[in-house]
Amino acid sequence: MTIARNTVCLWFDGEAEAAARFYAETFPDSAVTAVFRAPTDFPQGKAGDVLTVTFTVLGLPCLGLNGGPAFPQTEAFSFQVATDDQAETDRCWNAIVGNGGAESACGWCKDRWGLNWQITPRTLTEALAAGGDEAARAFQAMLTMTKIDVAAIDAARRG
Template identity: 35%
Template structure:
């Protein structure tokens, strides 16, 4: 049966991530992570899977918090790079810990300053809202201390950022 019009992406512009052959697996992992996070909208799901004759997903459309993405199984020609990353704004340390732990398990790798690479090679920035707010303070000394504390983090530590802001 042909796909219906509603199965296709509806946003004018959305990211398409190139995978060798794991696009469907990645989409299912990402949607499960966002669906199970209590701070996320529950609008995270695989929307459409377009198959080729050997039943391997060629193009997968999925949503994370209502934002559309595609995962294309295009073969080994291109690899993911930190030049493009997924930026996740977290409300508190518990949410930072949740996303961090879910994305590094089963083969992901911590990088630094809140960056990690998941098991598929996709780069993510797991960023507490506190970092954005504290580093934007008009007091340049406070902002500088927050930035310096961030540089010491692998996974973001909200208390360390707040302590730096307060000069502790």
């Protein structure tokens, strides 16, 4: 087993394996690579319970830690997923929100485990990078959205 030099550690309240398997099924270049069970009883569980899960999300190495309820997820951490078109934006958004998640604003949503996601079409990022009036128009359009509407961002870019 190869251990990545730098891994994102995500704290879960007992459902790290379910979350990792959902991410692996939902996003390309994602997989569950190992499930580690506790060798003895521990404060939040028993010997044999899933303790950690190693997985990748869109190629990013992650470790899911079943640490209990002490540290819930917040918007201070999120995955930002760059999408190429409305179909990909819809697929990612609907998978997260439709699996017990919740919509937020400006392309943000939260999965059923409390992890935050930014489903961001590349056209929005490109508009903001362009600066000036194009960025201002795209930004103002984005502020009115929950899930990003690619056609509306493209129209705002054109003015």
